Amino acid sequence: MKPLPPLREVIAAHGLNASKALGQNFLLDEQLLDRIARIPGPLAGERVYEVGPGPGGLTRALLRAGGEVVAVERDRRCLPALADVNAASDGRLTLIEGDAMAIDEEAVVGRGAHIASNLPYNVGTALLVRWLSGESWPPFWKSLTLMFQLEVAERIVAKPGTSAYGRLAVLAQWRSEAKLAMKVHRSAFVPPPKVMSAVVHLTPKDAPEGVSAAILERITAAAFGQRRKMLRRSLQALPGAVEALERLGIDPERRAETLSVDDFVNLARMLGS
Incomplete structure (x- = not known):
């Protein structure tokens, strides 16, 4: 990666106020972002799919970790900042302008890609359910490393008999391993959300036989x-x-x-x- 300005300067220069309508909260702490990028394991030469990169904080970290990143962003205001990251990436970043809910992910990243994203709050759960659904298994993704509101993260990894246990836990756990990888304090974001966040890591496991x-x-x-x-x-x-x-x-x-x-x-x- 070629040197880039600090994320706060990028946000100020491009006037990137986080959009509440798009569920945006920007994560700027580069050490924290590097920790998240290491959760899937070594990324050197690995393909990574990112949804909602915003100004490119996690994108930078994934590239620093050696990943080949495909990033989908619907907010056109963020594209110039991401173009700067692209220019510094030595060709390892592919930008797609569009709605992640309408993207054929396997068509753009192929099979065996990691998915890593600070998911927009307004579509995070819907995307997760889509990635966990369908009869075809194993899925196109190799792992999921996803930021959610803490309450949602706890629902994904919940055990039976707890208040958080529900449909999302069953869908996540019946043919995947799901763990809460790290909690992230609200003060790490710009603007700070009203709730705590957490990163969940999921990896596929063998699907039980004879189950639709x-x-x-x-x-x-x-x-x-x-x-x-x-x-x-x-x-x-x-x-x-x-x-x-x-x-x-x-x-x-x-x-x-x-x-x-x-x-x-x-x-x-x-x-x-």
């Missing part, structure tokens, strides 16, 4: 969509679900948050057979 992702998603949506109700009530719209619970030895009067990830996997397997 679509069926599992329907079960978790029904079970946690009415999480205060007993499973007998919340799953009654799914044909055969209550009978399958009984065959598995799961009391239909339990609530969704008491079932383990394996319980949901076994239920999906039985309903799909």
